[in-house]
Amino acid sequence: xxxxESVKQPMLSLFAGRNVANVDERKQRVAVExxxxxxxxxxxxxxxxxxxxxxxxxxxxxxxxxxxxxxxxDPGSNYVYCSGGMHLLSSALKQRTGMNAEAFARKxxxxxxxxxxxxxPRDAQQVSHGFGNLHLLPRDMAKLGQLFLDxxxxxxxxxxxxxxLKEATRSHIKxxxxxxSDYGYG
Numbered sequence: 103x104x105x106x107e108s109v110k111q112p113m114l115s116l117f118a119g120r121n122v123a124n125v126d127e128r129k130q131r132v133a134v135e136x137x138x139x140x141x142x143x144x145x146x147x148x149x150x151x152x153x154x155x156x157x158x159x160x161x162x163x164x165x166x167x168x169x170x171x172x173x174x175x176d177p178g179s180n181y182v183y184c185s186g187g188m189h190l191l192s193s194a195l196k197q198r199t200g201m202n203a204e205a206f207a208r209k210x211x212x213x214x215x216x217x218x219x220x221x222x223p224r225d226a227q228q229v230s231h232g233f234g235n236l237h238l239l240p241r242d243m244a245k246l247g248q249l250f251l252d253x254x255x256x257x258x259x260x261x262x263x264x265x266x267l268k269e270a271t272r273s274h275i276k277x278x279x280x281x282x283s284d285y286g287y288g
Contacts, residue, residue, distance in 0.1 A: 105198040109135035116194035123170040136177040137187040138287040139274045143175040146184035155185045164225040165193040181277045185233030188288055192232025203230035214261050217242040
């Protein structure tokens with residue numbers, strides 16, 4: 103819908119007006135695409151149990167916590183699983199649309215698919231957990247799967263642009279893991 107200009111848009115431009123700690127040249131180069139591909143370079147700890155996620159969830163403002171993290175690598179240089187980066191995208195969506203991800207998805211995705219029964223937890227600022235925790239009935243999960251298989255079309259209507267789905271599901275970065283070593287958008 104153009105609410106976020108492109109995946110090349112700098113992350114910090116989505117949070118204008120916020121005071122952000124640890125801003126340096128690398129943080130200024132973090133783009134939406136780096137968050138989508140888990141390659142932001144933010145100091146996320148990827149050990150078992152994802153400690154950065156739990157630190158974020160313990161913070162008074164989850165978005166601010168993530169924005170304030172220092173950089174440990176150049177954006178796009180390596181893959182580090184970082185659920186907090188996905189939460190930043192959810193927060194950016196709320197900034198840009200005036201709706202949290204749940205409200206936006208209810209209107210633009212779930213309603214056209216007939217999905218009404220869901221639970222999507224939020225943080226204290228009412229930002230939907232961008233990293234997951236979306237609870238759907240199995241039949242509604244299957245609708246999302248079918249939507250992807252059909253190139254974003256549902257009952258003859260284009261719900262998600264086919265070009266976006268193709269781009270989102272192609273390999274963007276190597277994870278370094280055995281077996282599933284490619285990662286797309288989220």
